[in-house]
Amino acid sequence: MQNFTKGLLKENPILVLVLGTCPTLGVTTSAFNGLGMGLATTFVLIMSNLVISLVKDFIPDKVRIPSFIVIIASFVTVVELVMQGFLPALFEQLGLFIPLIVVNCIVLGRAEAFASKNTPLSSAIDGLGMGLGFALALTVLGAIREFLGSGAIFSIKLIPGDLMLVFILAPGAFIALGYLMAITKRLNNK
Amino acid sequence: MEYIIIIISAIFVNNIVLAQFLGICPFIGVSNKISTSLGMGGAVLFVITLATIVTWLVQMYVLKPLGIEFLQTIAFILIIAGLVQMVEIILKKVSPTLYSALGVFLPLITTNCAVLGLAILTIQKDYNLMEGVVFAIANSVGFSFALIIFAGIREQLDLMEVPAGMKGVPIALVTAGILALAFMGFTGLV
Known part of the structure; x- marks a missing residue:
């Protein structure tokens, strides 16, 4: 149980680690984009963690990292093809970042720090x-940016007209994440 | 002329860090000092250019003729991981001085999404080999450019009094946001 809950807030991969x-x-x-990306990464994380902890005893220590990367890349390819087939609109939006799940430090980080030492x-x-x-942080950040930028959440208009458009553009991403991190730090310290 | 457009667009308008969000980890992680930023920038330039050339050749002469482009993600990440390792070994033998300057940054680069991202982008944009090389070099220069400016700002930031919750990464992110805002001024240049 503790393995499950620690990821949500105390060791949240984005906001704390x-x-x-x-x-x-x-x-x-x-x-919506945040949620989609979060769930895609969750799938890769679960599957790669599971497979890596199953095969960890057969992999020589020296080629550990490359083997992990191949396993992770295989699942990323699965996600890529499935999403392209069934959710082409989302695939278009996320674009380059789907193949880049391979180099997401969270996935390799968990493989190395947890799956290579624990039971499947x-x-x-x-x-x-x-x-x-990860998905939670992404969805919250996406919701904040969408709301501040266009007055909508999950494409449901709450406030008519455009608000601060900058939050949908690149600078807003940095600023919103910075403040979200500061708030999480505050909550965790209490 | 085409090359000049590629260069200006990559460095200023679509800066790889501040507009495309690739390579944020080293951007936040090693940008404490100007000297380390220079080292990281050099290592990235080296690896990205090499990786773009090799992945382009593999895509055109191996994956495409065989009709196995869906293996792109797996193939590219393996090439990059191998390449980084090889560069490390060769550099150690051939030029110990360069190795001691860049050495610590090399392992970090495998999981730098800028490398894989640029390799995929070059293919997506249908560049030929020469354009791909120019694109890779220009983007690495853009990366170093952003990293060095940011390091300069952070050196000053260390001397400031920052509220406890905002210390460290949060304030760095907000600063990066303001820097990204400044770079948005280049929009429409090309």
Whole structure:
């Protein structure tokens, strides 16, 4: 249970560990994009954690990292093809950041720090918790930026007209994430 | 003329860090001092240019003729990981001085999404080899440019009094946001 909950807030991969910042900033132009990216990464995290902890005893220590990367890249390719087939609009929006899940430090980080030392079940749960923590942070950040930028959340208009458009553009991503991190730090310290 | 457009667009208008969100981890992580930023910039320039050339050749002469372009993600990340390792070994033998300057940054580069991102972007944009090389070099220069400016700002920032919650990464992100805002002024240049 603890393996699951720690990823959500206390060890949130984005807001506390500061891993995987590139996709975080790149895809969170709307809450929906954030959620889509978060779930895609969650799937990769669970599957790669599971498979890596299953095969960890057969992999010589020296070629550990390359083997992990191949496993991760295979699941990323699965996500890429499935999303292209069934959610082409989302695939178009996320674009380059789907193949870039391979180099997301969270995935390799969890493989190395957790899955290579623990049982398959707890590794999968760790992947689920970390993935959902990632998805949660992405969705919240996406919602904040979408709301401040266009007055909508999940494309539902709450305030008519455009607000501060800068939040949907690049600078807003940095600024919104900075403040979100500061708030999380404050909450965790209490 | 085409090359000049590629260069200006890559360095200023679509700056790889501040507009495309690639390579944020080293941008936040190693940008504390101007000297380390220079070292990182040099290592990135080296690896990105080499990686773009090799991945372009593999895409055109291996993946495409065989009709296995869906293996792009797996193939590219393996090439990059291998390349980084090779560069490290060769550099150690051939030029120990250069190695001691760039050495610590090389392992970090495998998981720098800018490398894989640029390799994929070059293919997506249908560049030929020469354009790809110019694109890669220009983007690395843009990366170093952003990194060095940011390091300069952060050196000053260390002397400031920052509210406890904003210390460290949060204030760095907000600063990066303001820097990105400044770079938005270049929009429409090409």
